[in-house]
Amino acid sequence: MVTRRRLIVAAASAPVVLAGCKVRTINYFPPTPADVRFVNLAVDSPGIDVRVGDSTLWSGVAFEQVTPYVELDNEQTTFQLFATTLGQEVANVTISLAGEQAYTLLSYGTVALTFALVAPDTSSNAGDGNFLFRVVNVAASLPAFDIYIADPAIPVDDNLSPNFSNLQSGSSTIALRLSIGTYSVRLAVAGTKSVVYDSGPQVFGGNLSTDFVAYTLGTASLPQGMQLDVNEGGTQAVLPNRVASARIVNGAVQTGAIDVSIADTSVASALAYATSTTYEFITAGSSLVTAQATSTPGAAIATLQAEFGSARESTLVVLGLPGATRILAFLDDNRLPVAGAASVRFVNASSDTAAYDVFVGDTKLVSALVAGAASLYLPIVAGTNTVTFRDPGTGAVALTIADLAFGDGNVKSIFAVGTAGALASIVNSDR
Structure with a gap:
């Protein structure tokens, strides 16, 4: 290890430099290193390298990967984070490391906008019959959370107070000492009882110290969770959110109003x-949509x-003519777009087989988008513009959406529903 090797060299050279001197005095305090690990939580990151000065501590750390601890001197240290494939610095953070203290360095946000945070870990000595629990919130661009660590059977309602309140992204809590047992970790939008994260029942044993990290997979409301034990050999794993969300689009021609249920629970x-x-919270996993x-x-x-x-958001589109109605599911990507732009997806949810080119103003952004398909999310400069769906062969305009505002930081999904000659539009502001 770089730091440890540096300390050995210094010790070996000391008798030469200080010959005839008493090396240890009453005021001598041997250096005590800090322990630092790294976790990459920048959405869809292909890999991150971490450097301190000229030394690379970790390389190619993938999304949701956690490294072992390394020892570093207890001094002011700057961590530089680089995209592995490009060699370009994406974030940095400076902190004065304390001796005999463990830390977690986190990257978070997105590939386009990456942040870095160093959070002190809980003590590794919780005591028999107890465990220590600290929360780190790096769910960039999501609202602040109230955190509940409680018996899974106790509902989050007005009778239950949060253990921590209004935890903002880029911050962490103090360590909470709790008795061993089975708990659920639940996060609600600050000031409400709207649960956006539920770990389900988790067993926490004695003398355990852990960091719970909230981060995002690219949603507008739902965080994901990870348990990072400080103890050697402890758990370092995702605690999957049992909450997902879905919204319904009615593009079923000649059917009229519809009712939709997921796992026998009404969502429309x-x-x-x-x-x-709007988005409705549902249980994550496989469910029957009717x-x-x-x-x-x-x-x-x-x-x-x-x-x-x-911890993902989805859109379900009901489309088709009577006797041939079907449901299509699309995974939504509601991550915050780059500054000065909106992120927009176009969906051809028409009930026939016609394909369309999609224009914003006079610029063609999508070519021959087939029925039942969605485009990628595309960056569009913030402002007001006209969207048209056009016949790929003739260029004839089949649908016009005039004076559509693309706000800075907005995420939109734009649907064409109906049939050729009778298209209608649906514009969803997902963020």
């Missing part, structure tokens, strides 16, 4: 054609066994 009631719901016409309750017009990812 009397949803009119060419409209959309759509029916509001006018004929109990008669399913379409079903889909869909996978709802942990």
